[in-house]
Amino acid sequence: MKEKLYKTMSLTGSSNIVLGILIITVGLATGVMMLITGGNLLKKKSSIRF
Secondary structure (H helix, E strand, O other), rough: OOOHHHHHHHHHHHHHEEEEEHHHHHHHHHHHHHHHHHHHHHHHHHOOOO
């Protein structure tokens, strides 16, 4: 019984680490894309007329 519990805890811990790394990577990529898009909008601000 203890071996099964140990394997379950090990699998859960490793999957949490993998998910954490994925979330950090997606967050960083999204942040960089937002910075680039915002910079482009500010650069083209003078050419927009209403």
